[in-house]
Amino acid sequence: MEQPFDLENFNRKIPYTVPDNFFKDMEDTIISSVESQKSPIKVLPIKANRRKILFSVAAAVAAIALLVVVLQTVISKKGGTEDSFERVELAFNHLSAEDQAFLLDVYEDDAFIY
Amino acid sequence: MFTSKKIMPTDKEIVTTMQKNPEKGFRLLMSSYMQPVYWHIRRLVVAHDDAQDATQETFMRVFRAFDQYKPEHALKPWIFRIATHEALRLLGHQQGKIMLSLDDEASAELFNLKADEYVDYGDKLAVKLQQAVLTLPVKQQLAFNFRYFDELSYEEIAIITDSTAANVKANYHFAKEKIVEYMKNHD
Numbered sequence: 001m002e003q004p005f006d007l008e009n010f011n012r013k014i015p016y017t018v019p020d021n022f023f024k025d026m027e028d029t030i031i032s033s034v035e036s037q038k039s040p041i042k043v044l045p046i047k048a049n050r051r052k053i054l055f056s057v058a059a060a061v062a063a064i065a066l067l068v069v070v071l072q073t074v075i076s077k078k079g080g081t082e083d084s085f086e087r088v089e090l091a092f093n094h095l096s097a098e099d100q101a102f103l104l105d106v107y108e109d110d111a112f113i114y
Numbered sequence: 115m116f117t118s119k120k121i122m123p124t125d126k127e128i129v130t131t132m133q134k135n136p137e138k139g140f141r142l143l144m145s146s147y148m149q150p151v152y153w154h155i156r157r158l159v160v161a162h163d164d165a166q167d168a169t170q171e172t173f174m175r176v177f178r179a180f181d182q183y184k185p186e187h188a189l190k191p192w193i194f195r196i197a198t199h200e201a202l203r204l205l206g207h208q209q210g211k212i213m214l215s216l217d218d219e220a221s222a223e224l225f226n227l228k229a230d231e232y233v234d235y236g237d238k239l240a241v242k243l244q245q246a247v248l249t250l251p252v253k254q255q256l257a258f259n260f261r262y263f264d265e266l267s268y269e270e271i272a273i274i275t276d277s278t279a280a281n282v283k284a285n286y287h288f289a290k291e292k293i294v295e296y297m298k299n300h301d
Contacts (some may be wrong), residue, residue, distance in 0.1 A: 005297035007290060012263055015240040016156050017232045025143050026166065030173045034140065
């Protein structure tokens, strides 16, 4: 007499099969698809954006610092010129009237004196 | 069925690695879930090619949607929920619908079982058991497959199927009764 089917003690085997190396091949296919999508997880673009933002901020700060240094140099050079004129003027005032007259006579038509 | 002897990473390890290094974490996730997900889908859609498509789509969705996963919830139900959705979507398309409802009967899959080349028809009892499962409404199939083959808890199945543990338990017992009846009355 045929035994009734015992579900609880059945080996839970299923009759389905797969081709050889199927799971390995499918894993490779999925990984390739994921890589070709250029990191679809949002965590990565956010990190990439942060890096971009940080780089931009750093570049802007560096540019501003460079500008400040250049302006300071220009201003100090300008200040130095004014200072040297004052000293020349002071030295000129200390000269005798004859010497002053001589210098004025020699350089009054010099286009490069100022 | 899942007799691999390699040590599987825990769900916590998978989630932590996914957060630090998504691609490495995703490989770990696949090493743990690839086969269980494939067999779960295969039992629902029957045909190997369909199961392959739905499994691939499942893992692509898992990868894309991982930022929506809440680590305080279990990973397994979250993945199986996506897998079930993909399988039902595929079955729905085959029946001219957007998606198969949990209350739908599954009938096209019996044809698939007869037609698919990757079925060991020599194991008559196993084939007959699958035919019996495929006569059940979808929610009873899910309750039976998850409990009987994957040994998931009623609570885990309830999360996957958007139900309650009590409903899942009832569906599992209805399913068992119908299957035993089918096995008795069919050659």
